[in-house]
Amino acid sequence: MLPNFFLNLHPDYMLMFTMWPKSVDQTDIICEWHFHPDEIRKPGFDQQDAVEFWDITNKQDWAAF
Secondary structure (H helix, E strand, C coil): CCCCEEEEECCCEEEEEEEEEEECCEEEEEEEEEECHHHHHCCCCCHHHHHHHHHHHHHHHHHHC
């Protein structure tokens, strides 16, 4: 499914990326977060915890390049 589709698996969620080229220098990237229904039903579930963790760790990776 490459190069337009990436699936990033984590212990309690998965990320799905689809990329749609618009021109030679522009691409739309759609990122979808998927959580297991059992996780969503847990008291205190907050998807923002996963989003913030992902954002922090990826920004660290991007800085390395």
